[in-house]
Amino acid sequence: MKVIPSAILALSLALSSYAFYLPGAAPRNYAQGEQVELFVNALTPMISGKDDAKLKSLINYDYYNPKFHFCEPNGGPVKQSESLGGILFGDRIFSSPFDIKMLESNQTCQTLCKANVDGESAKFINDRIREDYALNWLIDGLPAAEMKIDLRTGEMFFDIGFNLGNDDEPFEEMPALNNHYEIVLRYHEYAPGDYRIVGVLVWPYSIGGDQEGAATCGTENISPLVLSETQSQTVRYTYRVTWNASSTPWATRWDNYLKIADPRIHWFSLVNSIVIVVFLLIMVSMILYRSVSRDISRYNASDMSEDVQEDWGWKLVHGEVFRQPSYPLLLSIMSGNGAQLCSMVGVTLVFALLGFLSPSNRGSLATVMMVCFSFFGCIGGYVSSRVYSSLGGSNKRKNAFITATGLPTIVFMVVFLLNFFLLIANSSGAVPFGTLLVIALLWFGISAPLSAVGSYYGTKHGAVHHPVRVNPIPRQIPPSPKYLRPWSAALLSGILPFGAAFVELYFVMSSLFASKAYYAFGFVALTAGVMGITVATVSILFTYFMLCAEEYRWHWRSFLIGGGNAFWVLAYGLFYWASRLSLDSFSSVALYMGYLLLLALLDFLVTGTIGFLASYWAVRKLYSSIRID
Numbered sequence: 001m002k003v004i005p006s007a008i009l010a011l012s013l014a015l016s017s018y019a020f021y022l023p024g025a026a027p028r029n030y031a032q033g034e035q036v037e038l039f040v041n042a043l044t045p046m047i048s049g050k051d052d053a054k055l056k057s058l059i060n061y062d063y064y065n066p067k068f069h070f071c072e073p074n075g076g077p078v079k080q081s082e083s084l085g086g087i088l089f090g091d092r093i094f095s096s097p098f099d100i101k102m103l104e105s106n107q108t109c110q111t112l113c114k115a116n117v118d119g120e121s122a123k124f125i126n127d128r129i130r131e132d133y134a135l136n137w138l139i140d141g142l143p144a145a146e147m148k149i150d151l152r153t154g155e156m157f158f159d160i161g162f163n164l165g166n167d168d169e170p171f172e173e174m175p176a177l178n179n180h181y182e183i184v185l186r187y188h189e190y191a192p193g194d195y196r197i198v199g200v201l202v203w204p205y206s207i208g209g210d211q212e213g214a215a216t217c218g219t220e221n222i223s224p225l226v227l228s229e230t231q232s233q234t235v236r237y238t239y240r241v242t243w244n245a246s247s248t249p250w251a252t253r254w255d256n257y258l259k260i261a262d263p264r265i266h267w268f269s270l271v272n273s274i275v276i277v278v279f280l281l282i283m284v285s286m287i288l289y290r291s292v293s294r295d296i297s298r299y300n301a302s303d304m305s306e307d308v309q310e311d312w313g314w315k316l317v318h319g320e321v322f323r324q325p326s327y328p329l330l331l332s333i334m335s336g337n338g339a340q341l342c343s344m345v346g347v348t349l350v351f352a353l354l355g356f357l358s359p360s361n362r363g364s365l366a367t368v369m370m371v372c373f374s375f376f377g378c379i380g381g382y383v384s385s386r387v388y389s390s391l392g393g394s395n396k397r398k399n400a401f402i403t404a405t406g407l408p409t410i411v412f413m414v415v416f417l418l419n420f421f422l423l424i425a426n427s428s429g430a431v432p433f434g435t436l437l438v439i440a441l442l443w444f445g446i447s448a449p450l451s452a453v454g455s456y457y458g459t460k461h462g463a464v465h466h467p468v469r470v471n472p473i474p475r476q477i478p479p480s481p482k483y484l485r486p487w488s489a490a491l492l493s494g495i496l497p498f499g500a501a502f503v504e505l506y507f508v509m510s511s512l513f514a515s516k517a518y519y520a521f522g523f524v525a526l527t528a529g530v531m532g533i534t535v536a537t538v539s540i541l542f543t544y545f546m547l548c549a550e551e552y553r554w555h556w557r558s559f560l561i562g563g564g565n566a567f568w569v570l571a572y573g574l575f576y577w578a579s580r581l582s583l584d585s586f587s588s589v590a591l592y593m594g595y596l597l598l599l600a601l602l603d604f605l606v607t608g609t610i611g612f613l614a615s616y617w618a619v620r621k622l623y624s625s626i627r628i629d
């Protein structure tokens with residue numbers, strides 16, 4: 001009985017995952033007076049704190065984009081090395097001219113530089129301020145954040161990034177640029193003379209007036225700095241560092257950043273999805289245990305008493321269910337790729353739950369996903385070739401080849417196309433050519449050969465055995481009820497898994513598009529598990545109904561039924577666009593639609609494969625339970 005409390009403990013630990021991760025990097029100790037480096041990352045659009053604020057752009061800009069005129073260090077900014085995933089998700093980290101030394105110059109006003117901003121650049125900056133762009137700084141791996149109070153719970157949390165400027169109050173209809181930064185660095189004295197940084201907070205201010213003289217950094221009674229779009233002007237950038245002692249130890253320094261704003265909504269969503277899945281499981285088991293076992297005993301009994309052979313329902317089509325579906329090649333390739341993606345998602349979530357994807361390893365999530373995808377090429381090849389053999393396909397080489405190269409090529413082409421839009425928009429988010437090359441190498445150098453190996457073993461193990469033979473002449477199919485037609489069945493059956501997951505989907509989309517930190521992996525993993533079970537049961541249920549209606553073309557339909565939730569995801573994405581985003585440039589819209597389509601496609605492959613393989617398993621079970629002469 002000890003198992004249950006510890007399981008509950010483990011579960012709650014995993015669910016409060018912001019308090020549960022292995023630190024990614026070793027802690028760094030600073031001595032007094034030691035240089036603390038401040039790195040600058042790309043500027044990202046953010047949802048401002050105002051009521052019903054919307055995200056206005058999806059395009060990142062380099063901090064040192066010449067139009068911003070931010071102060072550069074002597075000798076020019078130095079690019080910092082980043083992980084593959086970090087680069088893909090838009091990290092562009094550079095050194096900066098801030099001169100910060102541990103526990104020194106407390107509260108001293110320091111001038112960074114004076115920049116000369118011309119009218120054209122001023123217009124660019126004002127546009128970015130109107131789009132609520134945020135600056136992203138990193139100190140000792142911690143992002144600079146603004147301290148905010150959650151209005152509902154009254155709890156303090158750190159909101160990553162801070163405003164480039166503000167256009168809250170219309171100063172002569174023009175936005176104000178923030179040119180002064182109050183930096184509060186929280187430190188923890190680990191051992192006498194050894195200090196660790198445990199919090200980075202920045203309050204930006206816009207200090208107008210004379211920009212040429214000596215700075216005072218006074219933040220009381222200041223007039224905002226408004227850039228003129230018609231003439232050149234000087235902007236003086238200043239900052240002031242305050243060192244605050246803190247009792248937060250290094251190990252929990254991320255907690256404030258990753259607080260889940262309101263965990264109740266996640267619990268609500270989880271309970272909701274579990275209710276759905278329990279309801280479904282009860283329904284399926286009722287059907288299986290009542291009607292199927294009754295069917296089987298009735299059939300076997302009537303067979304023995306040598307009555308007039310009378311078949312009904314799914315039994316009628318026993319000579320048809322394993323007839324080769326149309327396009328067996330495509331079906332097997334899609335299942336193979338779906339299985340590959342599915343294992344990638346599963347392993348990534350396990351990694352996340354075990355706490356390996358610490359937020360201080362920037363981009364670790366994407367990196368793990370890409371590496372997993374490459375190595376699971378073997379699973380893709382294996383599943384694809386076995387399904388292909390089982391469906392009676394004969395062109396095994398073609399199958400192996402397209403399984404290995406098809407999906408990566410499609411994804412690559414979409415990313416390439418989106419990259420093109422980013423380049424047009426002059427965004428720093430465009431993936432550099434070198435990185436694209438590394439990804440291509442990873443996929444075509446590791447994934448494709450492994451996929452070929454998988455195909456080899458899949459072919460060797462050959463087709464799965466079918467319990468009943470296929471009749472030489474196909475049966476007539478009676479017209480099936482409306483809800484069993486392919487598209488209506490797909491849409492109908494997609495509601496349940498979508499309903500089980502849409503709350504988490506909202507948070508995942510916010511973190512994808514609105515660069516919100518989201519580390520509630522416990523909830524995501526449980527929801528994904530529940531969704532997988534829902535997809536499998538719904539597909540089995542619909543396949544059973546279909547066979548009862550003497551519709552034996554279940555292969556493609558079960559895939560479509562399993563993947564049906566992708567259509568809802570797509571619709572939800574459009575709804576999210578209409579309600580939460582107000583993208584103002586064509587490039588942003590194209591990017592959003594591109595990523596949304598990609599997301600829906602991958603979701604379709606994963607859930608379709610689950611639906612198809614689950615139905616395959618159920619159909620084999622069903623027909624091996626009856627005796628055929």
Ligand SMILES: *[C@@H]1O[C@H](CO)[C@@H](O)[C@H](O)[C@H]1NC(C)=O
Nearest residue numbers: 103104106107242243244245
């Ligand atoms: C820095 O100044 C602030 C405000 O005056 C003070 O609270 C803090 O203790 C000072 N820190 C150090 C290390 O002197």
Ligand SMILES: *[C@@H]1O[C@H](CO)[C@@H](O)[C@H](O)[C@H]1NC(C)=O
Nearest residue numbers: 147184186201242243244245
């Ligand atoms: C820093 O310390 C001062 C004095 O202890 C305090 O008033 C202030 O709120 C602290 N600031 C932050 C951001 O913790």
